[in-house]
Amino acid sequence: MRHDENSYDRFLPVGEVAKLMSCAVPTVYRWVAAGEFPKQLKFGGSARWSLKEIKSFIEKKKIDGGPDSDPPADDPPPPRRLRRPKKKKGR
Numbered sequence: 001m002r003h004d005e006n007s008y009d010r011f012l013p014v015g016e017v018a019k020l021m022s023c024a025v026p027t028v029y030r031w032v033a034a035g036e037f038p039k040q041l042k043f044g045g046s047a048r049w050s051l052k053e054i055k056s057f058i059e060k061k062k063i064d065g066g067p068d069s070d071p072p073a074d075d076p077p078p079p080r081r082l083r084r085p086k087k088k089k090g091r
Contacts, residue, residue: 011048
């Protein structure tokens with residue numbers, strides 16, 4: 001029996017979801033917590049995301065358009081601390 005590719009869903013771990021969305025793993029969880037991304041399902045103790053739901057999410061964002069059509073960007077890195085020059089001994 002041959003299965004049609006569209007007849008079943010794949011469930012992805014968070015690492016694959018992050019790669020697919022071009023973001024960091026914590027960002028995926030942050031988007032879910034903010035209600036901006038599909039929720040994960042739990043299989044045993046493992047979180048998995050429906051590939052169909054992710055594709056639907058991406059298509060909806062494309063249709064909606066506008067500046068908010070992309071998922072939220074990762075938080076920018078904190079500013080680097082600049083070191084003060086070392087004082088010369090004897091002064």
